[in-house]
Amino acid sequence: MTLITDIRLRRILDSRGNPTVEADVVTESGGFGRAAAPSGASTGEYEAVERPPAEAIAAAREHAVGRLVGDAYAGNQREVDSILHAADGTDDFSEIGANSAVAISMAAAKAGADVLGAPLFQHLGGAFRGENFPIPLGNVVGGGEHAADATDIQEFLVAPVGAPSVEDAVFANAAVHSTVADLLEERDVPCGKGDEGAWAPSIDDSEAFEIVDEAVSMVEDDVGFNIGFGLDVAGAELYDSESETYEYSDTSRDTDEQIAYIAELVREYDLVYVEDPLDENDYDAFADLTDEVGDQTLICGDDLFVTNTERLIDGIERDAANSILIKPNQIGTLTDAFDAIELATQNGYDSVISHRSGETEDTTIAHLAVATDAPFIKTGAVGGERTAKLNELIRIADDAT
Ligand SMILES: C=C(OP(=O)(O)O)C(=O)O
Ligand SMILES: [Mg+2]
Structure with missing residues (x-):
C-alpha cells in the first residue's frame, strides 16, 4: 500500500523569499505527503550540503527519484532514507543536495502516515512514544546572522518551563514577545524583526538581557507560572580563528573569558538553555563550560554536532555538552535525525528539535x-x-489528550 508511485519536486519560496525544495510523495494506494526543506543562515561548518534548489531538484530527479519510485515503501522510512543515501553516493549529500534529500525523506514519512491513517507523530513515534509534549523555546530578541545591526548574541529565547499545557506555553512566549516590544517602545528604541520574527533592535547584549528579563518577569506575574530564559550564542559566528577570540561589538574575549562570561550569565539569569556558547571546533572549551555549569543548565550543541552521530560520539566521549540540537536538514534524512536522537538519549543528552x-x-x-x-x-x-x-503542536496536544 505504501509503495511509492510518484515523486514530484518543485521550487517554492521560503520565509526569506529565497527558493527552496518542496517534495510530493504519492503511494500506490493514493497516500500523499508533501514537505519542504528549510534553510540556515548561521550554518555549521560540518552540515550536509544544501545545493541551489534548481540544481538539487535536477540532481535528485536524475539520481534518486527513479530508484525510489516503484521500489521503495513510504511506510519504511529507513529503506527510503538508505536509498536516498545510495542514490547520492557521498557522505554529505553534496550530489543530490541535503535540501532535496530532506524534503523527500519528510514527504515520504507523511505519505506513510497518510496511508496508515495515523497522525505523523504517531507514525514516527509509535504507540509507546510517551505522553509528554515539548516546551517551545521562543526567540524574542535576536541579531547575529539573523539581523543586521542588532545584538551580538544571536537569540534571546524564552522557555515557559512551568506552563501547564502546550497552549499556555505558546501563548506565554507570544506575550513575552509583545511585552519586549512595549519595553523597547518605552525606551524609544525603534526596531524591526529578524529572520525568525524576533525583535532586532540596535542595542547591546546587556540591554537585551535587561529587557528580556523584565519582560519575562512581567509575563510570569500575569500567567502565574515559571518562564525560563535561554540563549543561542552562535559562538562560531563570533569566533575569530586567527586571533582565537570571540569578537563582540564592544569587546573581545579569549576562550577562557568566554567560558567565564557564559558561566556568569547562567548564574545571573538562571539560564535554562545555552546553545553553541563556544566555537564549533572547540570540544574542550565546551567540556570546560559543561563541567562548570552543566548541572544547572542545558549546554546544547548545534553547529558543534550538526545532528551528526559521528560528531555527537566525539562530544559524548569528551563530555562536551548535555544536549543536542536536531535539525533534519543538517544531516539530510529523518532516519539520520532519529539516530542522533537515539544516541543522545542513550547517553543522557536531551534532544532539542529545531527550525531554521x-x-x-x-x-x-x-x-x-x-x-x-x-x-x-x-x-x-x-x-x-x-x-x-x-x-500544529497545539493541535497535536489537543488530539492526543
Ligand atoms: C536556527 C538557527 O539558525 P540557522 O537556521 O540560521 O542556522 C540556529 O542557529 O539555531
Ligand atoms: Mg543555533
Whole structure:
C-alpha cells in the first residue's frame, strides 16, 4: 500500500523569499505527503550540503527519484532514507543536495502516515512514544546572522518551563514577545524583526538581557507560572580563528573569558538553555563550560554536532555538552535525525528539535518533537512560518489528550 508511485519536486519560496525544495510523495494506494526543506543562515561548518534548489531538484530527479519510485515503501522510512543515501553516493549529500534529500525523506514519512491513517507523530513515534509534549523555546530578541545591526548574541529565547499545557506555553512566549516590544517602545528604541520574527533592535547584549528579563518577569506575574530564559550564542559566528577570540561589538574575549562570561550569565539569569556558547571546533572549551555549569543548565550543541552521530560520539566521549540540537536538514534524512536522537538519549543528552532561520509552512518538526519525546522545540514565537509549527503542536496536544 505504501509503495511509492510518484515523486514530484518543485521550487517554492521560503520565509526569506529565497527558493527552496518542496517534495510530493504519492503511494500506490493514493497516500500523499508533501514537505519542504528549510534553510540556515548561521550554518555549521560540518552540515550536509544544501545545493541551489534548481540544481538539487535536477540532481535528485536524475539520481534518486527513479530508484525510489516503484521500489521503495513510504511506510519504511529507513529503506527510503538508505536509498536516498545510495542514490547520492557521498557522505554529505553534496550530489543530490541535503535540501532535496530532506524534503523527500519528510514527504515520504507523511505519505506513510497518510496511508496508515495515523497522525505523523504517531507514525514516527509509535504507540509507546510517551505522553509528554515539548516546551517551545521562543526567540524574542535576536541579531547575529539573523539581523543586521542588532545584538551580538544571536537569540534571546524564552522557555515557559512551568506552563501547564502546550497552549499556555505558546501563548506565554507570544506575550513575552509583545511585552519586549512595549519595553523597547518605552525606551524609544525603534526596531524591526529578524529572520525568525524576533525583535532586532540596535542595542547591546546587556540591554537585551535587561529587557528580556523584565519582560519575562512581567509575563510570569500575569500567567502565574515559571518562564525560563535561554540563549543561542552562535559562538562560531563570533569566533575569530586567527586571533582565537570571540569578537563582540564592544569587546573581545579569549576562550577562557568566554567560558567565564557564559558561566556568569547562567548564574545571573538562571539560564535554562545555552546553545553553541563556544566555537564549533572547540570540544574542550565546551567540556570546560559543561563541567562548570552543566548541572544547572542545558549546554546544547548545534553547529558543534550538526545532528551528526559521528560528531555527537566525539562530544559524548569528551563530555562536551548535555544536549543536542536536531535539525533534519543538517544531516539530510529523518532516519539520520532519529539516530542522533537515539544516541543522545542513550547517553543522557536531551534532544532539542529545531527550525531554521529560513522556513516554510512545513510542520514536520512539531511531529518529530512529539514523536521523540523531546523536552524542547525551538521554533520561534511569532510569524506565519513559526506559528505553523506552534499551532500544529497545539493541535497535536489537543488530539492526543
Ligand atoms: C536556527 C538557527 O539558525 P540557522 O537556521 O540560521 O542556522 C540556529 O542557529 O539555531
Ligand atoms: Mg543555533
